[in-house]
Amino acid sequence: MKRPVIVLENIQKTYGSGDSAVSAIKEANVEIYSGETVALLGPSGSGKTTLITMIGCITEPSFGRLSLNNEVVYDGKWLVDDTRKVRREQIGFIFQSHNLIPFLNVIENVTLVSQMNGVPTREATKKGKELLEYLGVGDKADKMPSQLSGGQSQRVAIARSLANNPTIILADEPTAALDGERALSVMELLKKLAHEQNVAVVVVTHDERMLPLFDRILRVEDGRINEQLADFE
Numbered sequence: 001m002k003r004p005v006i007v008l009e010n011i012q013k014t015y016g017s018g019d020s021a022v023s024a025i026k027e028a029n030v031e032i033y034s035g036e037t038v039a040l041l042g043p044s045g046s047g048k049t050t051l052i053t054m055i056g057c058i059t060e061p062s063f064g065r066l067s068l069n070n071e072v073v074y075d076g077k078w079l080v081d082d083t084r085k086v087r088r089e090q091i092g093f094i095f096q097s098h099n100l101i102p103f104l105n106v107i108e109n110v111t112l113v114s115q116m117n118g119v120p121t122r123e124a125t126k127k128g129k130e131l132l133e134y135l136g137v138g139d140k141a142d143k144m145p146s147q148l149s150g151g152q153s154q155r156v157a158i159a160r161s162l163a164n165n166p167t168i169i170l171a172d173e174p175t176a177a178l179d180g181e182r183a184l185s186v187m188e189l190l191k192k193l194a195h196e197q198n199v200a201v202v203v204v205t206h207d208e209r210m211l212p213l214f215d216r217i218l219r220v221e222d223g224r225i226n227e228q229l230a231d232f233e
């Protein structure tokens with residue numbers, strides 16, 4: 001069943017105040033559904049990272065209302081005690097660079113959040129290994145991040161983002177550090193996840209070649225969001 005898992009109502013973000021104030025998101029009214037892949041496309045400085053980090057409860061909006069999974073998490077102020085908990089339980093975040101913890105091995109990186117959520121180690125490890133297999137890096141579980149290629153690291157980062165069974169995956173240029181072919185296969189994986197596991201996937205991308213892989217494209221232009229009507233398929 002399709003249901004809106006992310007709802008932004010007149011969300012705005014201004015950084016700083018007075019003469020130095022920057023209006024990064026002027027007005028965002030967006031609904032994103034479970035099982036769909038949405039691209040955020042737009043020029044540098046247009047507000048894409050600001051938007052996706054607000055959805056991820058990392059950046060505090062300045063105004064408006066944000067709901068995740070039918071719970072209002074922000075309405076002029078945070079309405080949840082701990083935004084990190086929302087993130088840990090509902091959201092998988094994939095960054096431009098993989099952000100793996102260098103002194104933990106691959107499986108430890110993948111299971112860290114589950115363990116913080118109280119999942120027993122054995123169970124977390126079993127699930128983590130399944131995810132690594134699914135992403136084609138099952139043989140890397142005991143390696144250190146420094147022993148992986150860029151594409152492998154990003155697959156591990158995706159496995160990590162999935163370990164807590166998120167309903168929402170947010171990715172800020174997840175393929176920026178990868179060559180064309182690997183970038184495409186990572187994006188195809190995210191699409192498969194959305195469609196097979198009914199996860200909402202929101203991806204910031206600059207890469208026009210990826211666009212056919214998305215169900216919807218939102219153009220971010222000077223802090224405003226416009227839906228681009230699909231001209232493919």
Ligand SMILES: Nc1ncnc2c1ncn2[C@@H]1O[C@H](COP(=O)(O)OP(=O)(O)OP(=O)(O)O)[C@@H](O)[C@H]1O
Nearest residue numbers: 015016022024042043044045046047048049050051
């Ligand atoms: N922490 C901050 N403090 C002040 N201004 C900021 C901050 N973060 C972003 N901005 C400003 O907000 C605007 C939007 O920035 P944002 O990072 O969201 O853009 P972006 O679309 O992600 O750009 P890029 O494609 O280069 O990553 C820019 O003008 C930027 O300079």
Ligand SMILES: [Mg+2]
Nearest residue numbers: 048049050172
């Ligand atoms: Mg950005």
